[in-house]
Amino acid sequence: MDKTQTFIKDYLFSRNFDDPNKPFDDKRFNEKLLIIPTDGGLFIKLRKKKKQNKLSVEKIENSKIFHKENHENYKQINKNSKKSLKEYINTCEKTNLQIKKIIKDEKIQDRLELETYLKKTHVELYNNLPNYEKIKPMYEELWVNYIKEILNIPQEIPNIDKFQISGGNNSLVKLSMADFNGCKIHVTKSKNKNLINMEGIILWDAQKSFIIITKGKMMDEIKCIPKKGTIFKFEIPIKEDYYLQYTILGDRFKYRSSDRAGRKFKSRRCDDMLYYVQN
Amino acid sequence: MLVDLNVPWPQKDFQSEVTPKHVQEVEKILLTLHTLGYTHIAINFTVKQDGKFPTDPKKMNPINIEQRFGELMEKTGLKLYSRLTLIIDDPSRGQSLNKISQYYDILSAKPISEKGVLVATTHLDIDVLTFDYSNRLPVILKHKNICSCVKKGIKVEITYSDMLKDNNTRRQFVANVRNVVRSSRNRGLVVSSGATTPVQCRNVVSLDSVLKMLGIKGSCTTMMGDTAATVLLQGRLRRRSNKQTIAVGGDQDVVDDASNGYTKIIKRPLEIDADTEEGALKKTRL
Amino acid sequence: MVRLKSRYILFEILTPTDIQDLKEYDSLSLRQLTPVEINSRILLNEIRRSLQVNFGDYGSAKVNSLIHIKYFSNMTSTGIIRCLREDVDLVVSAMALVKNINGLGVSTNSILLNDIIINPVKISGTIKKIEQYAIKRNAKLLRLVQKENSGGKNQLLVDFSGISDKDVEDQEDA
Numbered sequence: 243m244d245k246t247q248t249f250i251k252d253y254l255f256s257r258n259f260d261d262p263n264k265p266f267d268d269k270r271f272n273e274k275l276l277i278i279p280t281d282g283g284l285f286i287k288l289r290k291k292k293k294q295n296k297l298s299v300e301k302i303e304n305s306k307i308f309h310k311e312n313h314e315n316y317k318q319i320n321k322n323s324k325k326s327l328k329e330y331i332n333t334c335e336k337t338n339l340q341i342k343k344i345i346k347d348e349k350i351q352d353r354l355e356l357e358t359y360l361k362k363t364h365v366e367l368y369n370n371l372p373n374y375e376k377i378k379p380m381y382e383e384l385w386v387n388y389i390k391e392i393l394n395i396p397q398e399i400p401n402i403d404k405f406q407i408s409g410g411n412n413s414l415v416k417l418s419m420a421d422f423n424g425c426k427i428h429v430t431k432s433k434n435k436n437l438i439n440m441e442g443i444i445l446w447d448a449q450k451s452f453i454i455i456t457k458g459k460m461m462d463e464i465k466c467i468p469k470k471g472t473i474f475k476f477e478i479p480i481k482e483d484y485y486l487q488y489t490i491l492g493d494r495f496k497y498r499s500s501d502r503a504g505r506k507f508k509s510r511r512c513d514d515m516l517y518y519v520q521n
Numbered sequence: 522m523l524v525d526l527n528v529p530w531p532q533k534d535f536q537s538e539v540t541p542k543h544v545q546e547v548e549k550i551l552l553t554l555h556t557l558g559y560t561h562i563a564i565n566f567t568v569k570q571d572g573k574f575p576t577d578p579k580k581m582n583p584i585n586i587e588q589r590f591g592e593l594m595e596k597t598g599l600k601l602y603s604r605l606t607l608i609i610d611d612p613s614r615g616q617s618l619n620k621i622s623q624y625y626d627i628l629s630a631k632p633i634s635e636k637g638v639l640v641a642t643t644h645l646d647i648d649v650l651t652f653d654y655s656n657r658l659p660v661i662l663k664h665k666n667i668c669s670c671v672k673k674g675i676k677v678e679i680t681y682s683d684m685l686k687d688n689n690t691r692r693q694f695v696a697n698v699r700n701v702v703r704s705s706r707n708r709g710l711v712v713s714s715g716a717t718t719p720v721q722c723r724n725v726v727s728l729d730s731v732l733k734m735l736g737i738k739g740s741c742t743t744m745m746g747d748t749a750a751t752v753l754l755q756g757r758l759r760r761r762s763n764k765q766t767i768a769v770g771g772d773q774d775v776v777d778d779a780s781n782g783y784t785k786i787i788k789r790p791l792e793i794d795a796d797t798e799e800g801a802l803k804k805t806r807l
Numbered sequence: 808m809v810r811l812k813s814r815y816i817l818f819e820i821l822t823p824t825d826i827q828d829l830k831e832y833d834s835l836s837l838r839q840l841t842p843v844e845i846n847s848r849i850l851l852n853e854i855r856r857s858l859q860v861n862f863g864d865y866g867s868a869k870v871n872s873l874i875h876i877k878y879f880s881n882m883t884s885t886g887i888i889r890c891l892r893e894d895v896d897l898v899v900s901a902m903a904l905v906k907n908i909n910g911l912g913v914s915t916n917s918i919l920l921n922d923i924i925i926n927p928v929k930i931s932g933t934i935k936k937i938e939q940y941a942i943k944r945n946a947k948l949l950r951l952v953q954k955e956n957s958g959g960k961n962q963l964l965v966d967f968s969g970i971s972d973k974d975v976e977d978q979e980d981a
Contacts, residue, residue, distance in 0.1 A: 411763070414762065414763035414767055414768075414769070415763050417763070417767045418763045418764075418766040418767045430772075430774075431774070473774075475772075487769070487770055487772065488767055488768065488769060488770070489762075489767065489768045489769070489770060489775070490766070490767055491758075491762070491765055491766060491767070491768060494764075494765045494766045495766055507763065507764035507765070507766055509646070509674070509755070509758070509759065509764050509765050510674060510765065511672070511673065511674035511751075511755075512674060512751045512754045512755040512758070512765075513674075513751055515751070515754060516747055516750065518754060518774055518775075518776075519522075519750045519751070519753070519754050519774065519776050520522075520747075520750070549823065549824075552823075552832055552836075552837075553823040553837065553924075556821065556837045556838075557821075557924075557926065596832070597832075684904070685906065691861075719823035719824065720823055720824070720906060720922045720923070720924060722823070722924065723903055723924070723926075724903075724924075724926045724927060724928075726899065726927045726928065726929075726930065727899050727900070727902060727903035727925075727927050728903070729899075730896040730897075730899035730900045730903070731899075731900045731903055731904075733896050734896055734897070734900050
């Protein structure tokens with residue numbers, strides 16, 4: 243410390259002040275001040291490198307390595323999945339048409355008959371047929387449990403008369419943001435009279451329509467129901483015979499499921515929903 | 522289906538009480554409307570926006586449709602709804618609609634000043650816009666205001682009971698109706714009775730001719746039927762759905778369903794699929 | 808083709824203040840008999856008066872070129888008015904603005920029947936169609952009333968239905 247004092251005194255204060263001892267006398271000089279020789283910038287370089295090698299969330303996201311792999315793969319997967327879904331739907335529809343023709347030609351009247359006939363002659367068609375029974379348990383169990391989690395419905399309900407959903411209005415808000423892939427849906431009213439009473443499980447929730455698989459008498463078919471001008475209803479089983487019922491107004495639901503999650507809905511004119519009230 | 526959206530409820534404000542005599546008068550009016558062929562009727566409670574709104578949820582809707590008119594609804598098959606009209610004079614002194622809008626099916630506003638017209642057409646979340654047809658209109662109505670209102674979904678209402686009272690009220694009524702029809706360009710009009718005595722109710726056929734004389738182009742049945750039904754639908758959806766996306770209930774439509782609340786639980790026996798093996802087993806067991 | 812085109816209006820008179828009690832209400836409680844003093848002449852006078860008050864000299868003179876009450880029955884309180892095709896709206900609006908029925912004569916301004924709704928039910932171009940409509944409507948109303956009062960109150964209706972032509976002849980002989 244004495245060294246520093248003398249050093250500072252001789253070289254700094256003598257040139258700035260008239261009396262170099264003045265700051266010492268006034269006690270303006272901090273005795274703990276240290277003067278250390280520099281190392282030519284080595285230390286700073288080392289510190290910088292250390293910082294660079296530290297791992298953080300931003301780094302992971304921005305790093306070239308990760309980005310490259312994530313980007314390519316993700317896009318590819320998305321494209322592939324869209325393609326495969328389209329292919330699946332198209333093949334199913336084609337097989338349905340072809341099988342309808344076969345039914346007409348051969349005059350098949352029973353489902354069993356149809357299956358045995360197809361197994362013998364057109365094995366490809368038989369393999370490409372959609373199967374309602376296979377999809378049903380997977381979807382019903384998955385989706386029902388998902389919805390019950392969202393709405394906080396307990397698995398066991400002792401007394402059904404006292405059952406109430408916590409936060410009534412909130413449950414409707416949550417439902418409007420929920421994902422409906424896998425819901426069992428039933429068309430109640432529609433401008434197009436052919437669509438009424440159609441029922442099935444949603445395979446894909448598109449922007450302007452629902453793609454559902456219906457159970458038919460002879461074969462299970464894939465149908466594409468437009469959301470515009472239709473009203474749907476769905477039920478959530480909470481106990482053995484008890485269901486919670488809700489309606490979806492298709493006219494106001496015409497958004498992609500990903501867009502719907504953060505969207506703020508506004509009430510609009512009801513003039514286009516006149517078919518809902520008329521008989 | 523014929524809808525009458527305005528049968529006034531004789532209570533003046535939230536603090537005063539209703540006598541059984543008044544309720545009987547309302548019953549008479551409802552029965553007369555039923556004989557004339559109406560199917561859906563809304564009972565209208567008119568209050569000033571300045572006044573105090575009650576905090577007790579039981580007092581929010583003093584009309585109590587199920588208690589007072591449940592028997593009537595069952596006997597005649599009428600469907601009754603409750604409606605609130607706010608008389609808007611000075612919007613700065615008024616209260617917000619948020620709390621009270623849950624308790625009524627239809628909301629409407631009746632401006633009696635220029636500021637009131639401005640507030641009612643732009644800011645408020647209502648279904649129907651009314652005016653007082655027995656006095657001079659508060660302001661010269663503009664196409665811009667009222668047509669934008671109708672685009673949003675708010676309908677303009679004409680109450681025809683004022684033409685059956687005095688000679689002077691009849692004159693004001695004719696002038697006001699012509700003004701309203703002109704400013705709304707014949708769009709989004711609803712006709713309702715506003716009958717305080719059973720003699721003031723009229724048939725669709727007679728109203729059709731009267732309104733033709735007053736300059737409304739278009740059949741009265743659509744105005745009382747379809748447009749009025751959209752008002753009911755809009756009001757009901759505000760209460761029982763999340764901004765018209767997902768609504769409660771499924772089997773009956775939202776207008777017919779008289780129950781309240783945010784959940785609808787139905788009991789239905791499980792559907793048994795006879796095609797699968799399990800289903801067939803279940804059926805044989807039954 | 809130049810032809811006189813007219814319109815026939817089927818109307819009925821309702822008396823809404825007669826409702827006493829909800830329990831006694833049925834389809835017929837507003838449609839009561841009109842008193843014997845009221846006939847087609849008095850009704851026509853009332854409509855002309857309403858036209859004069861509401862539509863002035865021009866309106867009332869316009870309609871007066873052809874206005875007739877073709878049929879009016881006190882028992883069922885229904886009637887048929889005939890007017891020109893261009894004047895239908897005027898006549899119907901005038902009927903809608905009638906609140907009570909006054910007696911004849913300038914000096915005697917007595918109200919014969921107070922608190923009335925004249926209710927036009929159907930407008931048609933030929934009287935035949937109006938008659939058919941009226942018959943159908945009456946049959947419908949009768950069915951409704953029978954359904955509503957099955958048992959108990961309307962024993963009268965049930966009793967009258969049992970009378971056959973033979974009974975009437977017996978009475979005439981006696």
